[in-house]
Amino acid sequence: MSTLGLAMVEATPSPALRPYVTRLTAYHEHYERPVTRSEAAMPGAVLILGFGAPTEVDGRPVTSFAGGLGDRFTLTRTSEPAEGVQVFLTPFGARRLYDLPMRHLTNVVVPVEDVLGPWARAAVARLAETPSWTDRLALADRLLARRILTGPELGPEVPWAWARLLGSGGALRVSRLADSLGWSHRHLVARFHDQVGLTPKAAARVIRFERAARLVRAGTPIAEVAASCGFYDQAHLNREFRALGDLTPGQIRPRPGKPPRAD
Template sequence: MSAPGVVMVEAAPSAALRPYATRLTAYGEHHGAPVTRSEAAIPGAVLILAFGTPMEVGGRRLTAFAGGLGDRFTVTRTPGPTEGVQVLLTPFGARRLFGVPMRHLTNLVLPAGDVLGPWAADAVERLAATPSWQERLALADRLLVARVRRGPELGPEVPWAWARLLESGGRVRAPELAASLGWSHRHLVARFQDQVGLPPKTAARVIRFGRAVRLLRSGAAPARVAAECGFYDQAHLNREFRVLGDLTPGQIRPRPRGGRAAS
């Protein structure tokens, strides 16, 4: 998807990368004036391997950077031309790629080199020297697969619980997940904070918000979305949209039939 001043080419991760990443996007931005955006919370982590003018992210000037999961929106400002590859990671892909407990990255964005060491600078240099969008995406995929395979092995329990949350749109409660795993609630929270970065209840909020956005884009009315997603009422829906996305449900416009999202 592209917009004025923006070129974006997306690719699905390879089979080897698919358990760890959900999307790869090569992009270039060149606007006539600085552009400020509010980036909504998502149920995943982000890695930006960029070159060009540094962006302002949460008040910091960064070029290549990594961010963990969060429970609030993040303000970004693009003051000049920039390009690179954006990687959307699953929590477990981020845990293996970054090699640190995800609680250390909750609601944080850090220079990629602080998280990934010299690998980040080498990856950016190689991507910058690759002129083709598709070749950049293929190179990023290969580099990520090689790096993530060196990361710590993770057990199946938290990924299973995470999948249950995703499947339910965030409506499965933490005590139910803990009981299914034979764990205490405290142990479940500790494992989530290590491998996801958010406790299960907060992760469910972010997942529920994402489902609500998708339903609104499909044309569902806000009242129906509030009921289907498990919000207490319309006011609760509105509050969550402000905190997690810096917007209101009314600002999410349905996708035109046969076209792309308008918002």
């Protein structure tokens, strides 16, 4: 494919995969000159099953890579044509897929073979041999479902607490979560570290940032976003956007005459 720019096709995960994967995307990117991006922190983990030229992630060249949740932005740089499948995992999808405590992947990106071994090499080879993007996404869905469903079973407590945090936009107090579960604060933090990779407080911070960014993109006044998302003031909102996204609210706010971005 010689077309310049970024081309993407997205598929809805199959029912068996939906508790663990939120999005599956086939992509191809090719630019006239190197492109550097700041990838914002998000309440999920990203897996790239890629082929073609490597991408620099925080200065490290990798083609297929895995990462956990983080509470900072990540710098990427694309110089040559690359393509593959991008997988957006829930924390619990990542925990079952990688079968290791998620605290080992907090703010970290590693070559996918480091966490998935021969399975990753075989999966990438099969995806690369599948020319149709629709077929490629269907194959990725099947491969991921088989792998994740053979991973370790997780108890319901942390997924319940995570869902409560998401539903509150990161506003729910950690003490309330612990009390509702009948756990100590220390036990809740330990279980979050294992299954999510962040403490509940850090997870709430990332969730709140994502909600605020979504509202700003939709055209909500910035002062209203700061108040409704629980920031102390607009200056606090700006600091969080810089720390977690390497941008300011004004950089993503829709301009007059332009429709809001869909993402």
